[in-house]
Amino acid sequence: MFLLNTTPDYRRPLDPRDAETLGVASAEEVERQLAFRDNHAETPLVALPGLAAEIGVAAIHVKDEGHRLGLGSFKALGGAYAVIRLVLExxxxxxxxxxxxxxxxxxxxxxVARAMTVACATDGNHGRSVAQGAQLVGARAAIFVHSGVSAERVAAIARFGADMIRVNGTYDDSVREAARVAEAKGWTIVSDTSWPGYERIPGLVMQGYTALVREALRKMPEPPTHVFIQSGVGGIAAAVAGHLAIKLGDRRPIFTVVDPARSACIVETARAGHPVTVAHGEPTVMAMLECYEPSLVAWRVLSRVADAFMTVDDEDAIAVMRRLANPVAADPAIVAGESGGVGLAGLVKAVADPAIKAALRIDADARIFVVNTEGATDPGKYQEIVGLAPAAVAAKNEAGAEA
Known part of the structure; x- marks a missing residue:
């Protein structure tokens, strides 16, 4: 499925609240706070000239968040940042x-922190970040996981000392249960999705993600002309699109949101013109994006600054994982988890369809920016799909450098 943005809010200015949350001053403060994290380092911006030549564009740059803060995901920027901000406040x-x-x-x-308990629902990556943030400040964390979250991902969160609470049902069921229990116990919910009356903290989570955009823009020879970002509830897509719109203004890139076909809550929201909940069906391999209800704050941003919306199938996501692990020409290998390469999968699908390619004005001069949102956060699953262990894929780059 592919849709251009035809909502009434398209191209309207950002809501002042979102403009402040995702603006330059706020993003600078995120980077200042990151400087005080013991294991902070900018993640790589990887050029893929071989793949760019193969699909007929000028450049492809991948921001590889698989290296972020030891957590293997861009989510490390959001949950922990919000926890720290809330403790300081x-x-x-x-x-x-x-x-x-x-x-x-x-x-x-x-x-002060010892008297606080932070809680959230998660598919894996956000909960890991919240739990790490709580450990950093000395607060308690209670993390709610639904029945589809793998034991390996649960263990990766629990190692930060969080209390793990299993919930029957989907991610959205776990969100509701976390909110219910937190209200009853006086805990602070640190969610990466928002609902009526609960917007500020998800805004802080999104604010944390702006750091990856600033890092990327500093490294790119020229700003991108096109961006493809995957979406679960919409937070990462909204953060990237919103900050780019503020930072680049009229020079902002054409922005496409990419959803899993089996949980396309942002695409269906764009088609309806207002937030909708999609039916829960067959699970998608893109586990970190398996969300059936959009974040209201994220949609408020995307309705204004996203240019297009599209879906990819499980086969597309798997193909990109394998392509990044076994790159063309002299491109470096990238370890991308099941949800990590979905933006790139959207690009590959778009250039293969003449109508979509024309609608997005992708040509030989296009400079593409995508984000590998996660590395192998479930190494066993990664090896099952790719046929290689994550370490073996990473070793290809070391072997190439030695050669």
């Missing part, structure tokens, strides 16, 4: 003064 109220990030590990702030 709570400390300001408790202490009656301004509290800076430099005081995060002070005895006063740690005492």
């Amino acid at each position: 709570h400390a300001e109220k408790e202490l009656g003064r301004t509290v800076d990030i430099t005081e995060l590990h002070s005895s006063e702030v740690r005492a």
Whole structure:
């Protein structure tokens, strides 16, 4: 499925709240806070000239978030960042003064954090980030996971000391259960999706993601002409599209949101012109994107600054995982999890369809930006799909460098 944005809000200015959340000043503050993280390092921006030549575009750049903060996913930028912000804000109220990030590990702030419990629902990556953030500040974390989350992903979250709570049903069921329990117990929900009356914290999560956009723009020889970003509830797509729209203005790229065909809540929302919940059907291999209800904040952004919406099938996602692991020409290999390469899968599908290619104005001069949103967050599943262990794929680059 492919749709151009025909919603009434298309090309209207961002809501002032979203413009502030995703603006340059806020993004600069995200980067300032990241500098105080012990394991912070910019993730690689990888050029794929071989693939670009093969599909007939000028350049493809992949922001490889599989290396982010030791968590293997872009989500490391969101949940932990929001937890830290919330702890600092709570400390300001408790202490009656301004509290800076430099005081995060002070005895006063740690005492405030110890009295807090943060909670969220997750498919895996967001919960890992929230749990890591709680561990960093000394707060307690309660993470709700639905029945489709693998034991390996649950264990990866639990290692940060979080209390793991299983919920029957889908991701959206776990979101509702987390909100219910947190309200009853006085916990703070740190969700990456939003609903009526709950917008600010998901906005902070999205704000954290702006760091990857700033890093990428600094490294690219020229700004991209086209961007393809995958979407679950819409947070990463909205953060990238919103920040690019603010930063680049009239020079902003043509932005396409890519959904799994089996859980296309953003695409169906675009088709309806308002937020809709899609029916739960057969699970998708793109587990981190298996969401059936969009984030209201994310949609408010995307309805204004996304240019197109499309779906990809499970086979498309798998093909891109294998293509990145076994690159063409002299391109470097990239370890992309089941959801990681979905934006690139959208590009490959778009250029193969003359009508979509023309609608998006993709030509030989196009400069494409995509994000590998996750590495092999479930190594066993990755090896089953690709036929190689993640370490074996990464070793290809080391062997190439030695040669």
